Amino acid sequence: xNTLSGPLAEVSYYxxxxxxxxxxxxxxxVILQVQPIIIVGERKGLGRFQGRYGPxxxxxxxxxxxxxxxxKLATKxxxxxDSSIGWMFALAPVISCVTAIGAIAIIPFGDTQDIFGTxxxxxGIDVSIGPLFVFAMGAVAFYGIxxxxxxxxxxxxxxxxxRAAAQLISYEVSQGLxxxxxxxxxxxxSLTEIVHAQQGMWYIVPQFAGxxxxxxxxxxxxxxxxxxxxxxxxxLVGGYFTEYGGTRFTAYLFAEYINMCVVSLICVTVFLGxxxxxxxxxxPGWVDPFIVLGKAGLFIFFFIWVRATLPRLRxxxxxxxGWKILLPLATLNTLVTAIIIVATD
Amino acid sequence: xxxxxxxDAIHVVRPPAPGAAGGTYRVFAETLRGLKTTFARVAExxxxxxxxxxxxxxxxxxxxxxxxxxxxxxxxxxxxGCSLCAAACPADCxxxxxxxxxxxxxxxxxxRYAAVYEINLSRCIxxxxxxVACPFDAIxxxxxxxxxxxxxxxxxxxxxxxxxxxVERTPLRAEGE
Numbered sequence: 364x365n366t367l368s369g370p371l372a373e374v375s376y377y378x379x380x381x382x383x384x385x386x387x388x389x390x391x392x393v394i395l396q397v398q399p400i401i402i403v404g405e406r407k408g409l410g411r412f413q414g415r416y417g418p419x420x421x422x423x424x425x426x427x428x429x430x431x432x433x434x435k436l437a438t439k440x441x442x443x444x445d446s447s448i449g450w451m452f453a454l455a456p457v458i459s460c461v462t463a464i465g466a467i468a469i470i471p472f473g474d475t476q477d478i479f480g481t482x483x484x485x486x487g488i489d490v491s492i493g494p495l496f497v498f499a500m501g502a503v504a505f506y507g508i509x510x511x512x513x514x515x516x517x518x519x520x521x522x523x524x525x526r527a528a529a530q531l532i533s534y535e536v537s538q539g540l541x542x543x544x545x546x547x548x549x550x551x552x553s554l555t556e557i558v559h560a561q562q563g564m565w566y567i568v569p570q571f572a573g574x575x576x577x578x579x580x581x582x583x584x585x586x587x588x589x590x591x592x593x594x595x596x597x598x599l600v601g602g603y604f605t606e607y608g609g610t611r612f613t614a615y616l617f618a619e620y621i622n623m624c625v626v627s628l629i630c631v632t633v634f635l636g637x638x639x640x641x642x643x644x645x646x647p648g649w650v651d652p653f654i655v656l657g658k659a660g661l662f663i664f665f666f667i668w669v670r671a672t673l674p675r676l677r678x679x680x681x682x683x684x685g686w687k688i689l690l691p692l693a694t695l696n697t698l699v700t701a702i703i704i705v706a707t708d
Numbered sequence: 709x710x711x712x713x714x715x716d717a718i719h720v721v722r723p724p725a726p727g728a729a730g731g732t733y734r735v736f737a738e739t740l741r742g743l744k745t746t747f748a749r750v751a752e753x754x755x756x757x758x759x760x761x762x763x764x765x766x767x768x769x770x771x772x773x774x775x776x777x778x779x780x781x782x783x784x785x786x787x788x789g790c791s792l793c794a795a796a797c798p799a800d801c802x803x804x805x806x807x808x809x810x811x812x813x814x815x816x817x818x819x820r821y822a823a824v825y826e827i828n829l830s831r832c833i834x835x836x837x838x839x840v841a842c843p844f845d846a847i848x849x850x851x852x853x854x855x856x857x858x859x860x861x862x863x864x865x866x867x868x869x870x871x872x873x874x875v876e877r878t879p880l881r882a883e884g885e
Contacts, residue, residue, distance in 0.1 A: 412746045415756045672746040673739065 523602025
């Protein structure tokens with residue numbers, strides 16, 4: 364697949380630098396354009412789940428609602444509390460956004476394609492440490508939330524960020540362990556290789572427990588209902604972004620939805636066979652990204668569905684669920700997978 | 709003399725005992741049941757009435773904006789300016805100034821007529837006492853409820869406005885609907 368040898372052999376460095384730049388821009392643009400669709404989809408979807416229409420006034424079928432939202436948010440006054448720490452307050456949403464978008468870089472949207480004689484991998488970069496990169500980005504993303512809540516100088520924000528710290532750390536453990544099973548089965552950490560290894564059977568079948576654990580932990584990782592204690596609008600006003608408004612709030616909002624995308628895409632890549640289709644269907648290469656996005660759309664619909672269904676957990680329930688149920692299950696899943704692999708090897 | 713009920717008389721409802729495997733299964737099953745419930749709402753469809761375009765018809769006895777009436781045959785106003793509606797009004801929002809009818813200038817059927825008849829709708833509580841107090845059925849409660857305006861002074865309805873037909877008729881429920 365690649366022409367280099369040595370330590371960089373795992374990395375697809377055979378592409379010219381300008382292709383890398385074009386790919387980065389295309390992925391960035393596409394993912395960012397998807398966010399308004401998700402936002403309006405969520406608002407309309409929640410409406411349907413509650414027996415109402417949702418936003419339907421701006422544009423045809425209310426599809427221009429996010430545009431109106433953005434104009435409203437962007438024209439708002441930039442303000443911050445007296446007690447906030449200025450540079451940190453401004454930096455925190457940027458960290459959240461950057462890490463969320465950064466994690467998209469390694470998502471494979473398709474196999475290596477021959478575009479005008481140049482082999483181009485339909486992914487930002489095929490790193491040999493795939494899941495670790497995602498978790499690294501997720502770990503840095505804590506700083507966005509933590510610093511945002513801490514530097515706001517408000518008690519609600521501080522409480523929200525403290526909750527975020529505890530919640531994200533405890534669920535990242537289970538999330539990571541759920542992926543270990545897949546990594547062991549595929550014998551590789553590269554996400555494209557993991558997809559290739561699912562040629563015969565998607566990992567959702569042999570790793571169903573891991574899939575459920577990963578999905579559950581993902582809800583906590585992305586601060587979505589029913590694990591949205593970080594925001595907990597009933598008790599914490601808005602959690603870590605209580606004091607944020609205007610474009611900085613928009614940055615946090617985008618980071619949340621991009622994170623939802625990232626988690627869905629990872630789930631698709633790792634458990635649902637990425638760009639592969641079942642029953643031996645092999646569409647032409649340009650369809651691959653649409654397959655991946657379509658599968659991710661299913662997960663995003665599931666996220667919205669769950670948000671419409673489940674009430675928010677209490678904090679102690681969250682902690683005991685994470686540490687007492689999810690973590691032992693994830694560990695057990697890893698152990699059983701390891702034993703089966705060794706036994707059948 | 710305390711009454712000790714037997715075991716058969718006490719109605720006991722206990723939640724299922726917490727257990728590791730059973731509890732996990734229960735949580736899981738209940739979650740799926742919840743998901744099914746919410747999805748059934750999607751399948752059921754939308755219950756919203758899109759108000760400015762769709763309007764729910766009001767009942768015939770709905771108390772909306774007041775109407776003043778004229779005799780259909782002679783075209784004379786029914787109101788004789790007796791101010792009983794103003795006296796009955798708990799919100800004190802009706803102002804009536806009466807004047808004498810003359811043979812040259814006959815406005816109402818009685819001796820006097822209302823030269824000024826104003827209802828301040830920003831104070832009106834739509835109780836309908838004016839309708840009850842009126843001896844000639846000159847004032848009744850209409851069916852219009854869309855009366856918002858940009859100026860408070862625009863909400864003081866004069867006699868001409870109350871006599872006129874509403875611009876847009878409020879949909880009315882049919883008999884027995």
